């Protein structure tokens with residue numbers, strides 16, 4: 001296996017403008033209280049990465065208790081909304097509507113330049129190398145940014161593009177960017193899933209579902225947030241950007257490897273090319289005077305040069321210790337999902 | 338199961354022996370090494386002192402990991418005895434020796450002959466080749482390669498530093514890998530300019546070689562090969578019309594060349610990015626599959642009667658012509674070349690070139 005380090009001039013504010021992000025978070029938390037207020041709708045879960053039954057409470061956020069797996073260290077909401085309740089939320093909540101109408105619009109151009117294009121290049125390079133399903137169809141699951149399809153089509157790699165469960169309200173934009181919204185031509189050559197795994201009721205079932213859509217030799221490209229990352233390890237329960245239902249699963253790097261194996265997928269790359277861990281910690285501390293940081297981290301942020309911060313972030317990436325994780329995997333020959 | 342004998346149980350011989358033991362369809366049955374202590378490194382293996390005895394044994398293939406003054410003789414003898422041959426680089430001390438190998442190989446087209454240009458099988462090089470062949474970064478514009486090692490204690494007493502035994506210095510010993518990679522990415526080169534020096538070590542061969550090479554399409558490759566690189570280094574940059582690749586470090590058993598990585602980036606002239614500071618991805622590799630893949634290809638060629646793909650006698654001859662073109666352009670001359678150590682303080686004029694430079698590597 002290999003892993004990747006990325007250098008780029010990415011700023012948190014470009015892809016998540018503070019005012020828009022805080023309004024989105026406010027709506028998400030308020031809507032979560034409204035949609036998931038009935039304790040009878042919550043279902044007890046074991047570790048969503050490795051299925052271990054050994055886990056213990058670590059913190060509570062907005063009334064939801066997060067637990068940590070004693071085997072793989074993943075952190076997750078143990079009593080979580082039932083799949084139907086989550087589906088209802090992702091169809092009808094005001095937070096999701098705000099995301100499609102405001103968030104996506106405001107950050108689209110910057111995200112295309114810094115993120116969608118990089119996603120497409122990553123996908124192209126690895127599919128050139130490891131993809132074994134020929135020039136078949138590609139699908140993105142849970143599309144948030146339709147411009148992705150223009151970038152992927154630019155690769156000239158796939159015969160067709162599809163979107164599966166795009167954010168409600170983005171169907172037209174997906175079609176305009178060249179992605180079909182109708183029935184899938186099974187099986188697919190490649191599937192991408194960006195920032196989706198963290199809010200699935202069952203990550204294992206989710207990956208197995210995707211695996212079933214793939215042709216033999218087909219590939220999955222996935223990004224998510226990992227609890228192994230520096231900002232989450234430092235901020236822990238103080239991370240303002242962790243909330244239900246967006247973050248039911250904060251799987252560890254080790255847990256993700258186990259999960260992909262269980263889903264019949266062979267991991268060919270697992271990297272944490274995140275560039276924002278230190279910046280996220282700095283922002284969290286700047287916005288909330290109650291946030292307590294370890295003395296070393298405070299010293300590093302307040303007294304040292306940007307150059308040192310860059311080196312530190314590079315170290316985090318090099319050692320798979322940033323909270324933004326990306327995984328590329330191939331449908332195993334024996335990969336019965 | 339292929340029965341294999343190894344000539345030479347130095348560092349390279351032991352690496353090859355371990356791979357032969359690991360491969361499911363090969364077994365090491367005999368070795369030859371003049372050092373009586375060599376037998377201790379591989380308990381249970383019969384080790385003869387004289388490599389000629391090994392040639393006469395019942396073997397399917399011979400792996401030659403001997404010093405350069407034995408390589409050509411051993412390869413030729415093994416071919417004449419009807420053995421397939423995998424030989425370490427360099428393929429000989431000079432062009433005449435490699436030509437002699439070619440004649441011996443031509444007489445036995447039924448046998449496989451492969452030379453150990455294992456760098457082609459390193460993960461970073463394979464990744465680079467895949468990316469370039471996929472075409473997303475456009476066409477190659479130029480290459481720049483640095484390959485150097487520190488020599489080490491006693492380097493001046495090593496057979497590698499003895500012109501009679503080695504044939505040449507660091508360029509022939511290590512720089513040849515970088516030249517082979519230049520050919521791997523670009524094909525043959527037709528023009529050479531060079532400077533070769535013995536800058537530090539009191540030895541009869543060069544310890545530094547600088548060269549510029551041009552291919553028929555006008556693409557230029559630049560080489561620095563050194564045995565005064567006090568921190569071991571491998572660095573190969575390939576710039577293309579739409580982006581670039583930079584391979585840094587080389588996974589080896591000692592890890593002295595650092596972690597192996599390849600940096601990949603696209604040329605980025607869009608608004609929103611600092612000019613000249615594109616987004617880079619640096620891919621790190623955890624393992625060196627080169628020895629295993631090289632042996633696997635050799636075995637596959639024998640068992641399935643396939644032509645050798647990498648490290649053919651033609652590859653070997655072409656890269657030796659590059660080495661000797663570099664020696665010749667510097668004016669040192671082919672054959673036993675006259676690279677002389679000159680203290681920096683010595684202001685006497687350099688010796689005139691005594692051979693007209695032969696710029697073509699043919």
Ligand SMILES: [Zn+2]
Pocket residue numbers: 047048049050051052069070071072073074255
């Ligand atoms: Zn677990």
